Amino acid sequence: MKLILSDRPLNVKIKSDAIPCVDLSSLKIANCMGCFGCWVKTPGKCVIRDDAVKIYPLIAKSDAVLYVSRIRYGGYDTPMKTMLERAIPVQQAFIRLFHGETHHIQRAVTPKKATILVYNQVSDEEKEVFQSLVARNAHNMCFASYRVVFTTEAQLENVVANEVKKWEAS
Amino acid sequence: MGSILILNGSPRAPRSNSKRYAALFSENCKARTAYFNISSKNHVELCSKLEEFSDLLLVFPLYADGIPVTLLNFLKTLEQNPPANKPNVSVLVNCGFLESRQNDVAVRMIGLFCRQNGYRFGSVLKIGSGEAILDTPFRLLVLWKIKKLAASIQSAKYCTLQTTMPLSKKMFLKASTAYWTNFGKRNGITKEQMETMQIEK
Numbered sequence: 562m563k564l565i566l567s568d569r570p571l572n573v574k575i576k577s578d579a580i581p582c583v584d585l586s587s588l589k590i591a592n593c594m595g596c597f598g599c600w601v602k603t604p605g606k607c608v609i610r611d612d613a614v615k616i617y618p619l620i621a622k623s624d625a626v627l628y629v630s631r632i633r634y635g636g637y638d639t640p641m642k643t644m645l646e647r648a649i650p651v652q653q654a655f656i657r658l659f660h661g662e663t664h665h666i667q668r669a670v671t672p673k674k675a676t677i678l679v680y681n682q683v684s685d686e687e688k689e690v691f692q693s694l695v696a697r698n699a700h701n702m703c704f705a706s707y708r709v710v711f712t713t714e715a716q717l718e719n720v721v722a723n724e725v726k727k728w729e730a731s
Numbered sequence: 732m733g734s735i736l737i738l739n740g741s742p743r744a745p746r747s748n749s750k751r752y753a754a755l756f757s758e759n760c761k762a763r764t765a766y767f768n769i770s771s772k773n774h775v776e777l778c779s780k781l782e783e784f785s786d787l788l789l790v791f792p793l794y795a796d797g798i799p800v801t802l803l804n805f806l807k808t809l810e811q812n813p814p815a816n817k818p819n820v821s822v823l824v825n826c827g828f829l830e831s832r833q834n835d836v837a838v839r840m841i842g843l844f845c846r847q848n849g850y851r852f853g854s855v856l857k858i859g860s861g862e863a864i865l866d867t868p869f870r871l872l873v874l875w876k877i878k879k880l881a882a883s884i885q886s887a888k889y890c891t892l893q894t895t896m897p898l899s900k901k902m903f904l905k906a907s908t909a910y911w912t913n914f915g916k917r918n919g920i921t922k923e924q925m926e927t928m929q930i931e932k
Binding site: 592594595596597600601604605617618621634635638639642643645646648654655656657658662663664668670687690693694697701 | 743
């Protein structure tokens, strides 16, 4: 399956029912408490039973994801970052070697093609920091491949629509 | 000599490793220090406290490859409520992985915040194997680097430091597996249960 996660409502037509589009700003998602409950008490399940528990299984199942987020200090802004932090039940506490570095073992997470679409006016330095962040995410979030697209708020929905068209045509 | 405000950006600040790192810093710093946890309700209060200090030390864990949301949200408030006299900003970051360099992106994020908002960026201490290192004999390595971090901030001779357990990757995997297995055991969960591949089932 494919999945769109956005930090804002998107007015984009999606023909296929097989592409859920989740507006994180409409959901109730608390901050991760760092309790490690999803690793050592209820493995694979977050102890906070809010809307995040519906989203991370979708992330795990998807073979293609489109994440749409405002960029802030070279990273994801609050709604997307909050969700990504809450997605750690898809990993085990245990550590493996991956590309020569130590990383957490993934549970049943489908390797995915990730497109990260970020918006806001940003400097070249901020773009570079964000690219480095996504390169790290690739190791920890099971991205088989990834592409980062920078755009403006005004152009955002057009760019999303183009990405969706590519998915629908593939 | 200046004065240092230490802010803990860990989501579990009151019982965090970051709190322990911050305490070691205070104990080994000759300058005046004050320590606060960042909570969702005290951002503006902390912004106003910054007026009284020459330096700010942000202590936090790596979360999803970057700075935790707890700290991100504080920085957004600080951007809106800047102190008249901006302190120099230093970083003490830890991650559970062996490689301290996995903290680099989070450090660059703080550097970016500083440049975007007119703060001088100070010293950095990046700690690998930060979940467990304080409860091992390698604690002394952390202590040594924290002393160096404190001296660099006190003297405004800023620098970048790092430390981790001096173990081979193979040894680290073995040690971390034992650490997490014992963590599960204390909660009545077996290693096999922790290794489930199922998500939300």
